[in-house]
Amino acid sequence: MLAQVRSYALFGLDAVPVTVEVDVSPGLPSYALVGLPDKAVEESRERVRAALKNAGFPYPQARVVVNLAPAELRKEGSHFDLPIALGLLAAQGVVPLEALSGLAVAGELGLDGSLRPVPGAVNLALGALVEGKRLLLPLESAKEAALVEGVEVWGAESLLQAVAYLKGEEEPRREAPEDPVAPLEVLDLRDVKGQAKAKRALEIAAAGYHHLLMVGSPGSGKTMLARRLPFLLPPLSQEAALEVSRIHSAAGQALKGLLRNPPFRAPHHTVSYAGLIGGGAIPKPGEVSLAHRGVLFLDEFPEFSRDALEALRQPLEDGVVTVSRARASLTFPARFLLVAAMNPCPCGWHGDPERPCACTPASRTRYVGKISGPLLDRFDLVVEVPRLTPAELARAPEGEGTLAVRERVLKARERMLARQGRPNGELAGKALREHVRLTSGAEHLLQAAAKRMLLSARSYDRLLRVARTVADLLASEGVEENHVAEALAYRKTL
Structure with a gap:
């Protein structure tokens, strides 16, 4: 029987959709994991086996093939443990296949069936937001993912609880967006x-x-x-x-x-x-x-x-x-x-x-x-x-x-x-020239300094920017000679 579970691979800052395909078919007991997995993903076999056993779920005594599609994309990380485990249970009929529809899953499994947090929860939530899917994560990661508004995030503490959600035996714990503002200790x-x-x-x-x-x-x-x-x-x-x-x-x-x-x-x-x-x-x-x-x-x-x-x-x-x-x-x-x-x-x-x-x-x-x-x-x-x-x-x-x-x-x-x-x-290019308006005295001083200090074009532009900032701090509309003079004072030669 074939089951499919949606998950994501973190590629830079992007959560790239990955379909975890699990096929359980008659034959000698074996386990094959394909789809360019790294070492952490390959080791999921032992974590998933132990977690299923210790949580009281059956591990199939059959030929198991797990494919992480698309196959050409390199997969890394332990967050594929939970989707693989749920795929195995769905392929055996323990979890209804329709319960996985519209759901994205990620999470690391402990050997006792507990769920551990995974990195990139905010990125996973953004991926789910783009696809319009609900997101099932370990509880700690779910709280982080809930910072992204517009995504329904379920938090589970264990594989048992995640399965209970999917079988309708327990109401999913929906994490509400919480954004506490910690008091800032200002250095004076x-x-x-x-x-x-x-x-x-x-x-x-x-x-x-x-x-x-x-x-x-x-x-x-x-x-x-x-x-x-x-x-x-x-x-x-x-x-x-x-x-x-x-x-x-x-x-x-x-x-x-x-x-x-x-x-x-x-x-x-x-x-x-x-x-x-x-x-x-x-x-x-x-x-x-x-x-x-x-x-x-x-x-x-x-x-x-x-x-x-x-x-x-x-x-x-x-x-x-x-x-x-x-x-x-x-x-x-x-x-x-x-x-x-x-x-x-x-x-x-x-x-x-x-x-x-x-x-x-x-x-x-x-x-x-x-x-x-x-x-x-x-x-x-x-x-x-x-x-x-x-x-x-x-x-x-x-x-x-x-x-x-x-x-x-x-x-x-x-x-x-x-x-x-x-x-x-x-500021650069045309915008710099447009918004940095020098008085005649300021322009004369800047030209003389540029010639004496052998300033490059980049240094010249940077002086203009600094002089504009000095003028803004003094609430001046134009850039005057004293603003340019202060900017020049911060061009120490090493």
């Missing part, structure tokens, strides 16, 4: 003593979505500043929250609610190329995608591998990253705000007023040279963060708090969205 800018210029650069970066590089000795406050940047950014819209949540769900992170606040990712400098950009046999999102709509902080910037750093150039320009494999090429969203921090030299004390630098000019040149010119050219703001002496720390003014600065950032962002529908950092 007042915790960082002094560093007025760096704080201002942080404000400009948050308002216009400008990439920022901070250069300073150890202990100057670079990491503290970077960790406070997400709290200056506007909260995510409903659409952006679902998009970000979808990425994190595909990466296997359990969600209790939509991610409403911009994410902050700070990978160690030993992160692999695939870990930063994304990869795998079936590519998974990397750190650049997990930081989508938020902040990617790279501390000890020159210590990252050259290949990984150079791979940042595409997402910094396009807002997406493309991972190519022999079977497919997948594109992940990756529109993040890059904040990098580095020492001025290998020992970290070049230019420090108290501690002498032990590096030779050649070693410092090699250290700074680890960052290529094209990559450095993609930073809108390059600011020095000097280390303060104990005496300077004691008398440093407290400065503004995060909430006060955030208020200015939100107002500036509102002006940008009302004028052009996007942050200034994303």
